[in-house]
Amino acid sequence: MASVQSSARPKAARKSAAESDAAAPFTGSNIAEFTREQELEAYKMMLLIRRFEEKAGQMYGMGLIGGFCHLYIGQEAVVTGVQLASKEGDAVITGYRDHGHMLALGMDAKGVMAELTGRRGGLSKGKGGSMHMFSKEKHFYGGHGIVAAQVPLGTGLAFAHRYRGNDSVSLTYFGDGAANQGQVYESFNMAELWKLPVVYVIENNRYAMGTAVTRASAQTDFSKRGLSFNIPGVQVDGMDVRAVKAAADHAISWCREGNGPFILEMQTYRYRGHSMSDPAKYRTKEEVQKVRDEHDPIEQVRSRILKANMATEDELKKIDAGVRSVVADAAEFATNDPEPDASELWTDILK
């Protein structure tokens, strides 16, 4: 736990994009220069994810959400920064900690929340739950409950892009826990062998459920996990949305240009337990508090915005109010929407 501070950030010195030498290899420490609009967009998106997840946690406590519920609080900068770097047509796939990814893709907060409560207006008609939601329109392929199953699936999405000859990429997210599954390396091998356009985004939040990475991983530098396949990778400060954006820009261009896969290790942290039923006894309250105080992704953007006079406190409060209203509407809908009709039990088994 004492190592949080030292390993929650890449060790290399940080450089702004303007400072970085174009000829030097990309390190993952580059910082994207954000315009006012980008800072505000990132702020709003991350805040939406956080408020949504806080509300989900509350509704779980009230018994409105059942089963497993994995919250994304603390990791907001990862998906927000990567999505700022992607474009229409890029496919996204992730594991079971997926609410933030869907919100970042612009999927309807009401539909997500109603799926969490198992109602007919949920994105999967109440039949998937927290871990299983999809959107063909937004190219979001789930939402997968089996740890690392999304890695070959995401590699297959990249295969389809290549087969069709378009320049879309697959953004395949998984955690530090999933990174130890065999199918990840089977995927790495094929992705590099066939030069498939897939960015593997490893969200290293330092704990696979209750097991710290140091207790589970022989190689804790996940950016090196593709070395034996010649897949390049970098470690990125996943708490700084600008660093995430810069790294994702680089990785996505690499893939679009036909160079094969790229690995981004996003060094991040989840504030809540693994799932709602996890008391998180494997780490101290102080450890969590330290990350919140010193590295919180939302606070970083907020203080930058205020310091650079990009917006006033009042303007940020308006954004906060807008986000709270979206979340309140989602919660209201998800609480009152009826359960699926009993006939839904027997539909959608076969096409």
Added chain:
Amino acid sequence: MPTNILMPALSPTMEQGKIARWMKKEGDPIKSGDILAEIETDKATMEVEAVDEGVLAKILVPDGTDNVAVNTPIGVIAGEGEDASAAAAPAAAAPKSEAPAVPAEAKAPVPAAPAAAPAVVAPDPEIPAGTAMTTMTVREALRDAMAEEMRRDGDVFVMGEEVAEYQGAYKVTQGLLQEFGAKRVVDTPITEHGFAGLAVGAAFAGLRPVLEFMTFNFAMQAIDQIVNSAAKTLYMSGGQMGCPIVFRGPNGAAARVAAQHSQDYTAWYSHVPGLKVVAPYTAADFKGLLKSAIRDPNPVIFLENEILYGQSFEVPQIDDYLVPIGKARIARPGKDVTLVSWSIGVSYALKAAAELEKEGIDAEIIDLRTIRPMDVPAIVESVKKTGRCITIEEGYRQNSVGSEIAARLMEEAFDYLDAPVVRITGKDVPMPYAANLEKLALPNVGEIVQAAKAVLYR
């Protein structure tokens, strides 16, 4: 003493082959390791090396001879100064079975592949009378089905181990690489879990993968992706997604490949909602059902059989011949007892019916063809007529497909049953290697005949 050169068995399922050409002439000196001849097996053309040394005294079976049984003397090697004509030519005797309790039928060679004549099966009633037929092997029928669907739809591609450059581990994908190129006929590394997941992902994105497992025994490595990803995602997405994929390859026992390469997974996959499970017997059904499976918007488990690959059947010469998934076929009409099977089990049932006919018992054979969704009405209809049912499969007894059929008959045809349903299954043991034990572990014709008499109280 002159030595006979015997026709070698060059694959686990090879029973005969063709002498493509001799590489040595009569009178040529032979050293150990010399290439004597090229022989075409059911899977490939192989070179045969000399083991013995001397002079090739006589070629007994000339170039181009087809259907030469394994162990037939094909040439004679004489030592220096020996007279080749002294070579007698009895084939090496096959080891005798020591198992005392084997029914007579089980001692017959299993499988007794017909030498050249196509297997006799009742014609599919849906094929119009007068339709021209072509004789082809199951292997060719599968290849044609894939090629036709690939010509029809650019989103269909074939992927698996050795499917492209090697032309298929069992020659099923022969010629596809040449016609469709490496983009659509994709050799994979040996990585079942990975490539199954990759193909499912490609199917999520709307492509139509035909994924070959070298055998379904290896698909156990991939079963999480098949069941958890391919089968369940439509439901979990509330109908939004879809997974149009075919998982195909040989299933069940081949010949003498022991426990890890001989399991029948029909019952396993038939347990899973969201999957369709197909296991045909005739070449026509393999062709028509594979084409239907490729067009199906759902994941289809397409179970083949290595022993059937080389067997020939009549296939109708119909453009775009499709057989619907979910519909059984009456392979032999009869009135006394219903035999239900699929895949290679139908060949046991047909032989048993022929035996039973000699004793005045008229068996009806239902070739189920699709296991899920199961054509229960076809079985019920037959049982209403016969009052008796025997199921035949290679899979294990507990939770077998036969168990399901028995339960469904109890639920839907209880009043029509005149005897308990009998399940003929593989024995409840890992498949043994020894030839006699392997035969004992598999269902055999004798068991079916015995069961038929038992349910008829004869």
